[in-house]
Amino acid sequence: MRLFVRAVALVAAALVVGYGFFVLDQEQQVEWLGVVAVAFFLLVLALWPSFPAGGGNSFERSLTRTASVVFAVFVLVSVQLVHLQVVDADEIGSRTMPTAEGTVMDPRQAIVSARVARGRILAAGGEPIADTVINPDGTWRREYGDPAATYLAGFYSPLAYGLSGLEQTYNAYLRGEEGGNPFTEWLDGILHRERRGYDLELSIDLDLQRRAHELLGDQSGAVVLMDAKTGAVLAMAGSPTYDPARLYTNAGPDSDAQIQAAEAYWAELTQPGSSALLTRPTQGLYAPGSVFKTVTAAAAIETGVAAPDTVYRDEGALTVDGRVIPEENRPDPNRVSYTLDEAYAWSLNVVYAQVGLQLGAERLKQYATRFGFEQEIPFDLPVAVSQISQDEGFLNNRAALADTAFGQGQLFVTPLQMALVADAVANGGEMMRPYLVQRVSTYDGKTLQTRSPEVWKRAISEDTAAVLRDMMVHSVQNGWASDAAIPGYLVGGKTGTAEAGGGEPHGWFIGFAGKQEPEYVVAVIVEHGGVGGTSALPIGREMLRAALERSGE
Amino acid sequence: MLAALRRFRFTEFQLLVVPSLMAIVGLLTIFLTRTGTVEWTWRDIWVSLAYVAMLIGISAWLSISGFKGDQVLFPIVAMLAGLGLLMTQRLQPVLEARGAAWARLPERQLIYLAMGLVLFWGMMTFVRQLDWLRRYKYTWAFAGVLLMVITFMFGQEINGARQWLDLGIVTIQPDEIVKLILVVFLAAYLDDHRAAINTVWRVGPLNLPPIPYLLPMVLMWLIAVGTVVLQNNLGSALLFFGIFLVMLYVATGRTLYVVVGSASFAAAVYVAYQLFGRIADRVQNWINPWVDPWGTGLQPIQSDYAMAAGGLFGTGLGHGYPQFIPVVETDYIFAVIGEELGLLGTIGVLCLYLLLIGRGYLIALRAEDGFARLLATGLTTIIALQTLIIVGGVVRLIPLTGVTLPFISAGGSSLLANFIIVALLLRTSDPEWRRG
Numbered sequence A: 001m002r003l004f005v006r007a008v009a010l011v012a013a014a015l016v017v018g019y020g021f022f023v024l025d026q027e028q029q030v031e032w033l034g035v036v037a038v039a040f041f042l043l044v045l046a047l048w049p050s051f052p053a054g055g056g057n058s059f060e061r062s063l064t065r066t067a068s069v070v071f072a073v074f075v076l077v078s079v080q081l082v083h084l085q086v087v088d089a090d091e092i093g094s095r096t097m098p099t100a101e102g103t104v105m106d107p108r109q110a111i112v113s114a115r116v117a118r119g120r121i122l123a124a125g126g127e128p129i130a131d132t133v134i135n136p137d138g139t140w141r142r143e144y145g146d147p148a149a150t151y152l153a154g155f156y157s158p159l160a161y162g163l164s165g166l167e168q169t170y171n172a173y174l175r176g177e178e179g180g181n182p183f184t185e186w187l188d189g190i191l192h193r194e195r196r197g198y199d200l201e202l203s204i205d206l207d208l209q210r211r212a213h214e215l216l217g218d219q220s221g222a223v224v225l226m227d228a229k230t231g232a233v234l235a236m237a238g239s240p241t242y243d244p245a246r247l248y249t250n251a252g253p254d255s256d257a258q259i260q261a262a263e264a265y266w267a268e269l270t271q272p273g274s275s276a277l278l279t280r281p282t283q284g285l286y287a288p289g290s291v292f293k294t295v296t297a298a299a300a301i302e303t304g305v306a307a308p309d310t311v312y313r314d315e316g317a318l319t320v321d322g323r324v325i326p327e328e329n330r331p332d333p334n335r336v337s338y339t340l341d342e343a344y345a346w347s348l349n350v351v352y353a354q355v356g357l358q359l360g361a362e363r364l365k366q367y368a369t370r371f372g373f374e375q376e377i378p379f380d381l382p383v384a385v386s387q388i389s390q391d392e393g394f395l396n397n398r399a400a401l402a403d404t405a406f407g408q409g410q411l412f413v414t415p416l417q418m419a420l421v422a423d424a425v426a427n428g429g430e431m432m433r434p435y436l437v438q439r440v441s442t443y444d445g446k447t448l449q450t451r452s453p454e455v456w457k458r459a460i461s462e463d464t465a466a467v468l469r470d471m472m473v474h475s476v477q478n479g480w481a482s483d484a485a486i487p488g489y490l491v492g493g494k495t496g497t498a499e500a501g502g503g504e505p506h507g508w509f510i511g512f513a514g515k516q517e518p519e520y521v522v523a524v525i526v527e528h529g530g531v532g533g534t535s536a537l538p539i540g541r542e543m544l545r546a547a548l549e550r551s552g553e
Numbered sequence B: 001m002l003a004a005l006r007r008f009r010f011t012e013f014q015l016l017v018v019p020s021l022m023a024i025v026g027l028l029t030i031f032l033t034r035t036g037t038v039e040w041t042w043r044d045i046w047v048s049l050a051y052v053a054m055l056i057g058i059s060a061w062l063s064i065s066g067f068k069g070d071q072v073l074f075p076i077v078a079m080l081a082g083l084g085l086l087m088t089q090r091l092q093p094v095l096e097a098r099g100a101a102w103a104r105l106p107e108r109q110l111i112y113l114a115m116g117l118v119l120f121w122g123m124m125t126f127v128r129q130l131d132w133l134r135r136y137k138y139t140w141a142f143a144g145v146l147l148m149v150i151t152f153m154f155g156q157e158i159n160g161a162r163q164w165l166d167l168g169i170v171t172i173q174p175d176e177i178v179k180l181i182l183v184v185f186l187a188a189y190l191d192d193h194r195a196a197i198n199t200v201w202r203v204g205p206l207n208l209p210p211i212p213y214l215l216p217m218v219l220m221w222l223i224a225v226g227t228v229v230l231q232n233n234l235g236s237a238l239l240f241f242g243i244f245l246v247m248l249y250v251a252t253g254r255t256l257y258v259v260v261g262s263a264s265f266a267a268a269v270y271v272a273y274q275l276f277g278r279i280a281d282r283v284q285n286w287i288n289p290w291v292d293p294w295g296t297g298l299q300p301i302q303s304d305y306a307m308a309a310g311g312l313f314g315t316g317l318g319h320g321y322p323q324f325i326p327v328v329e330t331d332y333i334f335a336v337i338g339e340e341l342g343l344l345g346t347i348g349v350l351c352l353y354l355l356l357i358g359r360g361y362l363i364a365l366r367a368e369d370g371f372a373r374l375l376a377t378g379l380t381t382i383i384a385l386q387t388l389i390i391v392g393g394v395v396r397l398i399p400l401t402g403v404t405l406p407f408i409s410a411g412g413s414s415l416l417a418n419f420i421i422v423a424l425l426l427r428t429s430d431p432e433w434r435r436g
Helices: A002-022 A029-047 A058-087 A089-093 A107-115 A147-153 A165-169 A182-190 A206-216 A255-269 A289-303 A340-345 A349-370 A398-405 A415-426 A462-477 A532-550 B002-007 B010-015 B017-035 B042-064 B073-098 B105-126 B131-135 B137-154 B174-192 B194-198 B211-231 B234-252 B255-275 B277-287 B298-310 B333-366 B370-394 B412-429 B431-435
Strands: A097-099 A102-104 A128-134 A140-144 A199-202 A221-227 A233-239 A311-313 A317-320 A323-326 A337-339 A430-432 A437-441 A447-450 A455-458 A490-498 A506-514 A520-526 B156-158 B161-166 B201-203 B206-208
Touching (some): A058 B298, A206 A221, A289 A340, A289 A349, A289 A490, A317 A398, A323 A398, A340 A462, A415 A506, A415 A520, A462 A490, A506 A532, B002 B042, B017 B042, B073 B105, B137 B161, B174 B194, B174 B412, B234 B370
Antiparallel strands (some): A097 A102, A128 A140, B156 B161
């Protein structure tokens, strides 16, 4: 019995400590102390010495008990050491806090970073985006390549602003601490051997990336071009952006000048109204406008609410609960009957409002979620979560539901999210897991890891995807997206024009293209660019064309 | 000849191989890391060679003099003190960079260590009986109180706590002597009044402890709280009161005394926390040092960084960055061990303390005389509490309070006092003295 109680107390103590290790955050010190206190009582219960009746004198009993309590406290101090030195060590070491007197950070990070020559970040084919140059004295410095892509690498500024982008997410790889043979990495670490970080080769095609920036010009916006079958991101452009070379700092004789320059540039970048530090393709959130009709149509077809040939009436306006939804997109003002397919091609808001009302809030939400809304898309760069509505219960209002169904309401989406919607249609209903880093290698080129394409999740059935694919193709053959056509290729697309509080609306385009099958998908947004068909669509078409020509077909 | 061989302390001699190797290899590592070469001569590590020679000398002397006490205690202490020696040698460049006043600290520490070992040897050689300790208990108590009063009146304030006495040539920390006196006095006093344990003193419906227990309890409470308030020294107060509670509990077997005692002490500390900002700072740093990252929070934040940088295996001796932690050589020496020797090192050090403490309590259990039992219990408890208070503070399980890490932290008074503790424990473990 006694033994049973001890065993249970010991297991309970271990469970409580495990909870503290793996559930609590590093900042939750008070909760953690509570965990330690509970573990202490359980441990004392488990260790409390028992004496046979009349065994031992009073002195022996009390001394043994004292010793057991002392032992329990030693065990808990050891538990705390495991916590600090192993379980939470990475979190503690990377914790920083910007203050008026400078950023509080572990000074070791900068020293170690300066010592280990960091790996390079390369575009597909090997051209450096962020290069590593070894100085004559054995130290190293970063040099940056084409500014059209350097912001994807992120900034490396351990002495001032820390790390961002791939520099941050792949820090351990770039430092050569992870990604290769764990044993030799460990051995190199404890023996303080000279080592070099690993190189990252991206899936980014520099020509396509430059083309994206050319097409965007000085407009604000974003372009995402992906391989439909693999999820490899071939171009990912955002504008305006920043120059990581001007934020670069590293320990060395120039570090003071670098920090000063970085501080001046940082002040510029963080001025009110400036959003250059935002990685628009993955972190920019925009109203989607009509491109969201793809999700509504998918939900309607898959749930059987409507088929492509289901006929809807569109008399130029629709009143839902007192709110008038005007129709501005009809190709012929005298025609009032349209199939779902035609309504997609001509982007009829009144029809999609009706489809949304037929679906209801639950099913619309469910399908948006299946396409990846309200979740963090697994990716190599930090992503913002696309949302179907801001307020809980917003969609329970019929007018709001109708608005959402054709892409307004409180929808906010990232360009990457919309590229994945196009990918689901182009790729038989499955969304590939998007990626930027396709290969990790040693500095002398030996491959350590190669990315193999993975399916992120299935959004819709293969049949629904096939139906939607035809609808998107029809939209290009005979609809508002007809300018997207590329002679000799299969092209599908959808334009969007999203009201964006004040000023011109945002122009959107999502689409795919290929020889016989969709091979590439694209999502383009031009902020305040006006109608999607004239602002975003040409960029999308040219990106698809460039991708198709690149592959030599 | 055969008799001499039988007297030879073989276990102790064998165990001393470990601290000897650690001292030599450790110092060599530190030296080679600092110079960045692989060239060295024996002169570069003379410090460790001298230390090893002293260890062997003392062990040999104990064998020759026919001492039959515990053979494990001394090697454990040699290990801990050797580690302390390595740490001060390791910190030499850091201390030099801090200024001339600090530059000589490693040398001074070396002298203290030598003095400690000589004192240990002297006590083992010349102090054969411990009855005199018991006989003059009130003299000790008086001397202790006097020492505290003098410290309070003429003491020097360093880092906000008034706990140093400047004697011209050296600065001593009277608390280190007071803790010893406290244990000796309590052991003698509690043993003398053993008979009164089962009497109860009734005041109306209350069962009060008998006067011989009540009186010192109140007195000790006052002294401990006074230490907190007047000296601003929460660490020593915790230590004193903790020693008292453990000894009272072991002598009487009454859990109630411990509960009432610690509850009332906690209440008093809580009141002090509300009244004095200095204690509030410590609590702040314990819960969240990031509130004031450049001020009071700097030390704990840098200590956390160092611990985390160490990981499982540590960076290796000489490869860490102790210069980032302010006042690293005393309060935060454990963080340096954490960074350079890793989790394996810190747990290893804790295991050494646990072995030492376990051995000490075993000596107490085996002692046959009541005074000796309580003395050994109290002396061992000093080491246990001091270790837990400072290590618990550094790893932020409790608020940091300034006591030294036994045998490892820099500081002469502390080192000498700890060697006296070991000498007394060894003497208590001696079967011949037990019979006498």
